[in-house]
Amino acid sequence: MNRAPVGIFDSGLGGLTVVRSVVARLPHDDIVYVGDTARVPYGPKSPRTVRRYSHEILAWLLARGVKAVVVACNTSTAHALESLQEASSVPVLGVVDPGARAAAQATRTGRIGVIGTVGTIGSGAYERALRCYRPDAVIQQRACPLFVPLAEEGWFDHPATELVAREYLAPWLTGGIDTLVLGCTHYPLLKPLLGRILGPDIALIDSAEETAISLASLLANRGLEGPADRVPSHRFAVTDEVARFREVGARFVGAPLDSVDLVALTDTE
Numbered sequence: 001m002n003r004a005p006v007g008i009f010d011s012g013l014g015g016l017t018v019v020r021s022v023v024a025r026l027p028h029d030d031i032v033y034v035g036d037t038a039r040v041p042y043g044p045k046s047p048r049t050v051r052r053y054s055h056e057i058l059a060w061l062l063a064r065g066v067k068a069v070v071v072a073c074n075t076s077t078a079h080a081l082e083s084l085q086e087a088s089s090v091p092v093l094g095v096v097d098p099g100a101r102a103a104a105q106a107t108r109t110g111r112i113g114v115i116g117t118v119g120t121i122g123s124g125a126y127e128r129a130l131r132c133y134r135p136d137a138v139i140q141q142r143a144c145p146l147f148v149p150l151a152e153e154g155w156f157d158h159p160a161t162e163l164v165a166r167e168y169l170a171p172w173l174t175g176g177i178d179t180l181v182l183g184c185t186h187y188p189l190l191k192p193l194l195g196r197i198l199g200p201d202i203a204l205i206d207s208a209e210e211t212a213i214s215l216a217s218l219l220a221n222r223g224l225e226g227p228a229d230r231v232p233s234h235r236f237a238v239t240d241e242v243a244r245f246r247e248v249g250a251r252f253v254g255a256p257l258d259s260v261d262l263v264a265l266t267d268t269e
């Protein structure tokens with residue numbers, strides 16, 4: 001089983017930030033990544049639809065013999081994690097809990113901000129997770145939907161992105177929080193810009209990094225890490241637009257994506 005791949009999925013490209021962190025933590029593990037590029041974005045969609053899409057991807061990954069699944073998409077995690085865990089024969093990990101845990105550890109004052117998609121913020125998933133670790137936390141949340149297309153465009157440090165960020169982050173420019181959870185796959189790409197705007201007194205919590213740490217310890221605890229002599233394979237499957245995924249994805253991962261295939265998740269496609 002330790003030679004089996006890790007499955008990672010997202011609504012599209014953004015989950016590649018999680019892939020980047022997982023590759024750094026687990027350099028000997030195979031990865032199969034699914035990006036549902038035909039149906040992205042999940043952020044504005046209903047919980048029911050996001051759950052249906054997420055279950056289709058889980059079934060596809062399980063059919064490929066994965067040893068664990070990482071739901072890299074915050075919106076999928078927020079709406080579907082529990083039902084995916086119930087349906088899965090292998091461990092399923094989301095991005096919300098690791099990010100919330102890290103934020104609870106980082107905060108000094110207990111005043112924590114959360115940014116994410118409309119779906120993630122509306123679900124209250126981060127708020128619930130943060131309260132488990134820090135019941136007295138004062139939590140302020142804000143949906144920042146425009147960050148997703150700006151990051152997809154590669155405008156990680158662009159004047160337009162800065163303008164939008166200053167608008168979204170305005171309530172926190174004069175204080176109010178000491179920790180901000182980047183609760184969306186795409187936001188870690190904007191971290192240098194957000195850090196510059198918010199200043200050094202606000203800790204930025206990157207769920208991608210925290211999730212990779214959680215995955216590494218889950219695999220280590222179960223003796224499931226890839227063998228150390230292994231040159232891993234990283235395969236990417238998308239539901240639409242291979243060429244765009246390859247091009248923009250390379251920017252997300254920081255290296256060319258060699259193996260990208262177009263797949264159908266269900267028999268009806």
Ligand code: DGL
Nearest residue numbers: 011041042043074075185
């Ligand atoms: N992957 C989504 C998330 O982390 C962002 C993109 C989308 O809306 O599908 O919430």
